[in-house]
Amino acid sequence: MKIGVIGVGKLGEFHTKLLTEIAQGCSDLHCAGIFDLDSKRAEEIAKKYSVPCFSSLDLLAKTCDAAIIATTTSSHYKIACTLLREGLHLFIEKPITTTVEEADELIRLEAENRVHIQVGHIERFNPALQAVEAYIGRPMYIQAERLSGFSQRVTDVSVVLDLMIHDIDLVLSLIPSEIKHIAASGVKVFSNKLDMATARIDFVNGATANITASRLSRSKMRKLRFFCTDPKSYASLDLTTGKSEVFRLVKQGEASSRNPLKSFAARKILEQFGEIHETMQGKVLDHIIPEVPKTNALREELEHFINTVRNNIPPTVSSFDGRRAIMVAGKIVDEIAANAALIE
Numbered sequence: 651m652k653i654g655v656i657g658v659g660k661l662g663e664f665h666t667k668l669l670t671e672i673a674q675g676c677s678d679l680h681c682a683g684i685f686d687l688d689s690k691r692a693e694e695i696a697k698k699y700s701v702p703c704f705s706s707l708d709l710l711a712k713t714c715d716a717a718i719i720a721t722t723t724s725s726h727y728k729i730a731c732t733l734l735r736e737g738l739h740l741f742i743e744k745p746i747t748t749t750v751e752e753a754d755e756l757i758r759l760e761a762e763n764r765v766h767i768q769v770g771h772i773e774r775f776n777p778a779l780q781a782v783e784a785y786i787g788r789p790m791y792i793q794a795e796r797l798s799g800f801s802q803r804v805t806d807v808s809v810v811l812d813l814m815i816h817d818i819d820l821v822l823s824l825i826p827s828e829i830k831h832i833a834a835s836g837v838k839v840f841s842n843k844l845d846m847a848t849a850r851i852d853f854v855n856g857a858t859a860n861i862t863a864s865r866l867s868r869s870k871m872r873k874l875r876f877f878c879t880d881p882k883s884y885a886s887l888d889l890t891t892g893k894s895e896v897f898r899l900v901k902q903g904e905a906s907s908r909n910p911l912k913s914f915a916a917r918k919i920l921e922q923f924g925e926i927h928e929t930m931q932g933k934v935l936d937h938i939i940p941e942v943p944k945t946n947a948l949r950e951e952l953e954h955f956i957n958t959v960r961n962n963i964p965p966t967v968s969s970f971d972g973r974r975a976i977m978v979a980g981k982i983v984d985e986i987a988a989n990a991a992l993i994e
Contacts, residue, residue, distance in 0.1 A: 657719065874886070
């Protein structure tokens, strides 16, 4: 299997590095080479990782079975169309495209050419999230905050498609329900696109998600909080550091054997939540600090993509998942625009 990399900026270089490392341990896998419109950058990365450098997308496509698209979001559609028509399997960095219509065309070409598209929603592979998922119940309220500094590299799209899209995808994967209503607001500050946005998504099953994203912060933050039922539980998670904890109300004897709370510790923690002791109805508070394996999420998703192509199985994050995420992102942007028009 020969895989090429299109776009070798910061993220594309990571893909190239990991792909060459994975290939070293797989006799049937090879990095076919790279292509970037910046020929000087392409030559630099090709030399650094000892891979071929191609002068055009078409030339690279003719040597590949699959490709990784790590270019700017606005270029995903045109590049993907070219490669899908050549019969290549694709790993497309998030978001899949900028519009639902573009995503629909890629899905059509994917089916027509009998290939697979995996979308790079990397947080699905975050080991901290995967560790927490084993303990939380049915999410009924999710609060997500994602803050970052400003970067000229991603001003071709709004903060909704740049940062918020990560948490939109996570929310959609964790709440198995149709959307009932979306409310949103946001502002442009340093670019001609939205630089800060917040959205409330209400689902038919009664669940709600509040998502905030900003690229105007002096410090980075990627945090999630879950309020769940079955069992009643609260979980907090830092996707950057991997630190997390889960509190669950469970029956006597169902507490986690890994970290049961002593009576004194339980009382102290309960006091932090306020006067909830009388509402516990004989249940006990289970406090869990999940063990998070030290894995590389980008490597994990690349290995999943390779496995998808090699064994002809559905990808972990499909083109339909990517489409749904940008559909919701588009509705958020439209809601913000409508609110802005009312103010004006």
